[in-house]
Amino acid sequence: MSIVTVQLGQCGNQIGHEVFSALCSDSRGTHGLCSKTENQSYQDSCKERFFFEEQSAVPVARAVLVDMEPKVISQALARAASSGHWRYSSHSHFCQKQGSGNNWANGYCVHGPRHKEAIMDLVQREAERCDRLGGFFTIMSMAGGTGSGLGAFVTQCLRDAFPTSFILNHVIWPYGTGEVIVQNYNSVLTLSHLYHSSDALLVHENDVIHKICAQLLNIKQISFRDVNQVIAHQLGSVFQPAQPARGGSGYSRNPLGDLMETLVPHPEFRMLGLRNIPQMPESSLPYSTFSWPGLLKHLRQMLIANAPMEEGIDWQVRPPHPGSSIPSTSKALHFNTSIANLLILRGKDVHSVDLGSFQDPSLYTSWLKPQDAFNAWKTPRAFNKYEKSAALVSNSQVLLKPLDSIVGKAWNMFASKAYLHQYTKFGIQEEDFLDCFTTLEQVISSYTNL
């Protein structure tokens, strides 16, 4: 079954291109470390999910590219075509000449309705090309104008046009000290609108990825390309084929559905964080060995202590003792309570891994038992030259602090009515802002009271 990717805005298109590159190069790679038949079915599954085979033999990405400026899209198209291993379809992009000026209201109220038909046409065409539509994966940043505003509008249109399809929004959280003054407004408006239309929000924080680049990958001059490649690697480790635990043999034919069902059935808890281990410069790979117990230990502590990567983890944080019915306020400080976790393991000896440490009930909230809350997918096929790698998609309090901080800052600006006229002149009124704040306060409160 196939996933249709919708790349929105400058950030979305750059990341989308890196994602398809990573998927393609991993699929074609010879580092699989598994049998030929296994590799073949992995490749077939990856191809069915993300690419469309045309007679010209170069796979075509199942993607729709949308932006209000032509520059980034043409770069993405050119780079893909020059790779020689995959390309975008020449009829799947939509762009205009002017941008959105980092104004959410401009994207949502003006560009959205104006170009709705053209964009949805492209999406319909991609959807009809799939034998089985497995859902939509949209990539956007929260801070700008096109990705966030137009992205929220397009997500709503997707939901209206495909009421039973799965929609996963990949959202880029801006730098805390970002350049866009109104990024907090844009973020609040985007998150609250997405919460109503999409099934799940998978978040990557720029600050976190930046740290990974600096400390783990030792990159001196970090460019956007580096950041995007890390993000693409992490997304690839989630979306490449894997076998769900209870399914029979064979790669899952419903990855988005499986992911949603294990992580986001509850309508109030939709925010997902992603952690990936190990991450190191490619040059160090041949000299490193990994063991599953070591990787899982680090990953578990990363989850509990809310650490973004495997360095600088606070090992003092422990889950609360079971047996004592503690109300959430007196839980151990900084302990990250999870609602549900999905562990994806790729590589050698993956079937003998002991997952007991993740099935500890003290990791999870009181109303969900580990057999409901924890799931694992596995594949013996290694990913992207890492002999063993693990990814953790987690529905937990991991995004609580960033969310709280953004909402707080946005509220301060709103209370002093700063820059509001730029939004009201396009049609977003103060009541709309208040609704958004209410939605997000509700989300924050739900997550806090786990």
Next chain:
Amino acid sequence: SLDFWKLLYVLLKQIHGGKWTESDAIGAQVSFVKWALWYHGYGRPQLQRLAADGSAGSRELLLAFSWLLHCPGLLQQLLARNRVQTGDGTSVCTCEDEVPESQEGPGEAGPEGSVDVRYLQWLHGRLRLQWCSLHAQHQEQCKLLHKIHLFTSGSHMDQNLGHFSVTEADLIRHPENYKQLLQLLESETMQLEAFLEWKQLEPVYWQWMETVLDDMAEEGKMCESQDAAVEKRRLPEVTSCCPWAAKLAGQMDRLSRDLLALQEQLHQLVAQRKAAWCEKVAAREELQKERFSAAARRAQESAELKLRGLPPLCAAQQSRMHGLCRLVLRNKQPASSMASGQCVAREAAAAASAAEVIRELRLREASLQRELQQLQQQCRTRLDGVAEGLEGVICISP
């Protein structure tokens, strides 16, 4: 009579689509048979009173068996169940299916058996997401079926169908699989031949059953007076082997209660209306005798017209064919190959067009939506009532 119980058990299990094994306990078999017979409407109390270990009652079982042969058409149902399907089947009836036998327990029960509402929301969400996955799977199946039907159109020997089904297309690609299909068809043919043989010998069987019935009637007269008065129509006990039967019993109870309540209301309404009209009529009659009788005649005629108009409305609810139908792709334009008048008549007999089925399903969906909204409204008013009783609580309904 143990063997007889077992025979009935196996046969009835097959009809109800369940699986059976050699090792099923005799107690379970006996209770299942009793339940199944009650479900089909066999009302003879002596059967329900038979011992649970299956040691006695072979004559009662014989009677039950004969009844099954006749009333629900046991043999015909068995034959229908075991038919070999070579076409792509789908069903168009909207009857609720029996609940399949595997039912997981609720799993979570906190102290005092309470369940956290967030867990219920979680489960509800999972159900919805699984339904979405199922929907996507169905759409894929439809798409692929359409492709196969389209690509093989014009190839089938039977002009009425015009294209291959999945099984037939698969046989073309893998001819070595014909052996399995042949075996299935041969066994079906054997069953049909056996049935035909039975049909020829049937009258002898019924003559014999008449003698059995006469014997029973004589014996019955002697010991009936004791239990006739006391015996009420007791329902057999609920057992775990037929959970659907409990559900059915519950539904029937609810239905009969609702019907009684409705009947009460109707009676009251009618009585009130009648009383009101009688007063009016009595008042007017004195004033305008002739004009009144003409008006009365007109009113009666219009009422009769309305009554005559009612049955078709109710009959429209009549369900269509049950069981499987074969999917056939038709072009929109009347193709030249469908020239023969015979073909058209045969097709029109037992076919349903997709458009009709869709229309009916939409009507049913609309009525179910209305029912859902009514139920939601009831829940809302109940919640409001509860919230009023609590202090300091404001209830905002979704």
